[in-house]
Amino acid sequence: MERFSSISMAVVRRLPKYYRYLGELKKNDVKRVSSQELSRITGFTASQIRQDLNCFGGFGQQGYGYNVDDLYQNISNILGLNKIYKTVIVGMGNLGQAIANYSFFEKSGFVPQALFDVNPKLIGLKINDIRVHDVEELEDFVRENNIDIGIICTPKSQCQKVAESLVRGGVRAIWNFAPSDINVSDDIIVENVHLSESLFTISYLLKEKEEVLKSKKF
Amino acid sequence: MERFSSISMAVVRRLPKYYRYLGELKKNDVKRVSSQELSRITGFTASQIRQDLNCFGGFGQQGYGYNVDDLYQNISNILGLNKIYKTVIVGMGNLGQAIANYSFFEKSGFVPQALFDVNPKLIGLKINDIRVHDVEELEDFVRENNIDIGIICTPKSQCQKVAESLVRGGVRAIWNFAPSDINVSDDIIVENVHLSESLFTISYLLKEKEEVLKSKKF
DNA sequence: TAGATTGTTAATCGATTAACAATC
DNA sequence: TAGATTGTTAATCGATTAACAATC
Numbered sequence: 001m002e003r004f005s006s007i008s009m010a011v012v013r014r015l016p017k018y019y020r021y022l023g024e025l026k027k028n029d030v031k032r033v034s035s036q037e038l039s040r041i042t043g044f045t046a047s048q049i050r051q052d053l054n055c056f057g058g059f060g061q062q063g064y065g066y067n068v069d070d071l072y073q074n075i076s077n078i079l080g081l082n083k084i085y086k087t088v089i090v091g092m093g094n095l096g097q098a099i100a101n102y103s104f105f106e107k108s109g110f111v112p113q114a115l116f117d118v119n120p121k122l123i124g125l126k127i128n129d130i131r132v133h134d135v136e137e138l139e140d141f142v143r144e145n146n147i148d149i150g151i152i153c154t155p156k157s158q159c160q161k162v163a164e165s166l167v168r169g170g171v172r173a174i175w176n177f178a179p180s181d182i183n184v185s186d187d188i189i190v191e192n193v194h195l196s197e198s199l200f201t202i203s204y205l206l207k208e209k210e211e212v213l214k215s216k217k218f
Numbered sequence: 219m220e221r222f223s224s225i226s227m228a229v230v231r232r233l234p235k236y237y238r239y240l241g242e243l244k245k246n247d248v249k250r251v252s253s254q255e256l257s258r259i260t261g262f263t264a265s266q267i268r269q270d271l272n273c274f275g276g277f278g279q280q281g282y283g284y285n286v287d288d289l290y291q292n293i294s295n296i297l298g299l300n301k302i303y304k305t306v307i308v309g310m311g312n313l314g315q316a317i318a319n320y321s322f323f324e325k326s327g328f329v330p331q332a333l334f335d336v337n338p339k340l341i342g343l344k345i346n347d348i349r350v351h352d353v354e355e356l357e358d359f360v361r362e363n364n365i366d367i368g369i370i371c372t373p374k375s376q377c378q379k380v381a382e383s384l385v386r387g388g389v390r391a392i393w394n395f396a397p398s399d400i401n402v403s404d405d406i407i408v409e410n411v412h413l414s415e416s417l418f419t420i421s422y423l424l425k426e427k428e429e430v431l432k433s434k435k436f
Numbered sequence: 437t438a439g440a441t442t443g444t445t446a447a448t449c450g451a452t453t454a455a456c457a458a459t460c
Numbered sequence: 461t462a463g464a465t466t467g468t469t470a471a472t473c474g475a476t477t478a479a480c481a482a483t484c
Contacts, residue, residue, distance in 0.1 A: 004430045012422050016412070016414060019418065020397075020415075034464085036465080047452075048451090050465090050466065051467090051468085053467095062459045063463070063465050064464080065464085078425075079418045080421035083425070085421060093319075094313070098311065101311075149420060149424075173424055193416055196238070196326070197231070198411055199328060200326075201234065202391045203327075204230055204233065206298055207296075208223050208225075209407070212222045212223065228474090229475095254441080263477065263478095265476075266476060268441090269444085278441075278443080279441080279483090280440075280441055280442040280482070281440045283441065
């Protein structure tokens, strides 16, 4: 994925976390917050938080801090959460079903228009009120319904084929849960969620910690 | 999470990817590979790959490259994948079920010993041959069975409480899928999988791309 | 031996942190 | 006004890349 913006991915990946914590503050009726307080909550340094926010604008006020509601709304806009994105989910195993049923995404504007699977027993059913189609219809459906984001929850063996259908149909982004990388044109946004990589990081850290403890005993 | 090792997390998080691609090469009966070839496959630079591997040892041979089988085995050991980890999964919604049914983790040595939920309709059932217990029994079960890793798939509202039970029971690591951060002692390894943060990154990039295209038109 | 490719040092690049003037 | 806290520049730190001697 090529990018032209000068904003680094490190900054972009912190924004959702700011957004989440500001949502919590908002829910607790907190009206203002300083970068120092945000630092305490999020674990990032106050300096980094001010630096990050200033990539997008001067949302604060000297001597006061940030207005929680305003900053929340600003970050929402920066993240593009003021729009509706049409999605499809491909692969209706447990993971696909989990995502189809997770209403938080829908509330955030990511609205599944259809689900897809190869299994004839699933085709025609509705999950969370969304119909399951034959994956054969995927490309046409994406094209005819102007789908923005394709969500891949298939096994590894199918993900490249599915990705190509999605791209031919015209999606602009792919959220890939299959444990494999996919090869698509550079102008398609691809976000991988490789669960095994996350799990293997845990086992690495467990092993590392054991070794540190062992070496300290001597 | 405090760390004592000098190996940076940036390096650690690339290891599972090397491992995965080496597995593919092995499956295709490839016997040797150069850092240049690994670079082509993984997208990291050859220099970075050599640098990364040399944090752990000199696994290659000048003029030859790396023996695929050996390197695969070495990274497996570095990642701690030569051990068995006992796990429990808490929260048996679709996501918990997806993980309980995903045999790849079990094959990699992460073996669920029990599942937990609050729902009386689920308690006593078996999923993928693993029994669902009442979450009330969680702490005792973890303690009596020397569980290494707790996997949290509950809603946000329950995750902190569950995390505390797991820690009191004695887990050494937590894999957290609840859309919230958890607060536990610094010596517990916590790996968060925040799906919304991943999804919001996509919408950010979609919006950014639109803006770049728009600005190019003028 | 000649060619290839590692291991490793040095150079560069980018991200984070510190500092402080601006200003509410 | 005095105190607080931002916005922003400069300094530091760490990670990535380049280069090349070592050596298979």
